[in-house]
Amino acid sequence: MxxxxxxxxxxxxxxxxxxxxxxxxxxxxxxxxxxxxxxxxxxxxxxxxxxxxxxxxxxxxxxxxxxxxxxxxxxxxxxxxxxxxxxxxxxxxxxxxxxxxxxxxxxxxxxxxxxxNSIQEIRWASEDPPIQNSARMIGDKTSKDQQIQTVYEYIINNYRYDFDKIPTLTSTYLPDIVQTYRVKKGICYDYSSLLAAMKRSEAIPVKLVKGYTSHVDEYHAWNEVYLNGKWHIIDSTVDAVYQQHGNDFTMIKNPSEYQKVYEY
Missing domain, CATH: 2.60.40.10 (Immunoglobulins)
Incomplete structure (x- = not known):
């Protein structure tokens, strides 16, 4: 961002x-x-x-x-x-x-x-196409680990960072998960809102977090997912780019590489 x-x-x-x-x-x-x-x-x-x-x-x-x-x-x-x-x-x-x-x-x-919850920064409803698609992908998977991995891999393999979007943004910009799902691209704010919405709809607590990371030069957005009694950092924006360039990465990030400013 x-x-x-x-x-x-x-x-x-x-x-x-x-x-x-x-x-x-x-x-x-x-x-x-x-x-x-x-x-x-x-x-x-x-x-x-x-x-x-x-x-x-x-x-x-x-x-x-x-x-x-x-x-x-x-x-x-x-x-x-x-x-x-x-x-x-x-x-x-x-x-x-x-x-x-x-x-x-x-x-x-x-x-x-x-x-x-569905909130201003993570607005979703059960009838939204990305939410319905999440349910289809999860299918009969009962493991929270598998459910998270499935949606995470879907996002990093199918979405691209939208560099052209940055100059068009205003200070009132808010993510629209349906639009992001339709065009299959967005900025970190969009990625994080989409992942949060898809997992919240499956009753998995997810935060949208804003702050700084050593992986990105600018102000950034990522997710924290509650799994096995702990909050874990997932950065689908960074990993999608790493995936496209053949870089090594892991889904769960090192907290020492991230500095939280706000969480939603």
Missing amino acids: RKWIIMLLIMGFMVVNPLKAEASGPVFDTSDLDRGVVHVHYNASHDRPLRVMITKGDQRYTYQLKPDGTVDSFPLQMGNGTYKIDVVQNIGGNRYSFVDSTQVNLALEDPNLVFL
């Missing part, structure tokens, strides 16, 4: 005093809190950029939100405890005004449930 993607992560904007409230504000749906996810939508009377800020302690994740009422799902991946969820809207430059907020308390017995 190019450095533009950092703007998706480090939102250096200023939140100022709220504007006059609209008749109908953002809707915070916490009906799936027991799965570690919240849904937010806002049918605003304007088209100004919106952001959702999710904070727990000194940690914060910032996401985009469409003003057209589209429902988006956001993970509560910072562990059990109290989360503050804010919606803010752009009022010019890097200045954002507070719109509304809510607080939720997360108390999951199994923290890995968070990493099974």
Whole structure:
């Protein structure tokens, strides 16, 4: 990935005093809190950029939100405890005004449930072609190791890195697994979202991770897969390129070669 993607992560904007409230504000749906996810939508009377800020302690994740009422799902991946969820809207430059907020308390017995959901960065549904294809490939395989290996090998053998896509991207870009599946190419963000969606649909916890690795010069995205009681790093983007060039590689990566910044 190019450095533009950092703007998706480090939102250096200023939140100022709220504007006059609209008749109908953002809707915070916490009906799936027991799965570690919240849904937010806002049918605003304007088209100004919106952001959702999710904070727990000194940690914060910032996401985009469409003003057209589209429902988006956001993970509560910072562990059990109290989360503050804010919606803010752009009022010019890097200045954002507070719109509304809510607080939720997360108390999951199994923290890995968070990493099974369809969320903004890993959007999937059971009827999506790549999800149906994953189910066909898995077939009667009952071993989680085999299931992961099957999908991983499918991706590294059938997808190509899309170098031409980089110059066309904007700071609001989000992966579309159906489009990636159709064109069989993408950037690391696309690879990681696709693998995560396909495995989450099989009830295997998978993270999409952003950060740095010695394998790539730029900001990067990869996966962590929960297998046999541990999280393991899988980088299908790097391995697809290595495969195409005849380089040696292993599916499970050395954690010392990866520096995590954000996880979803």
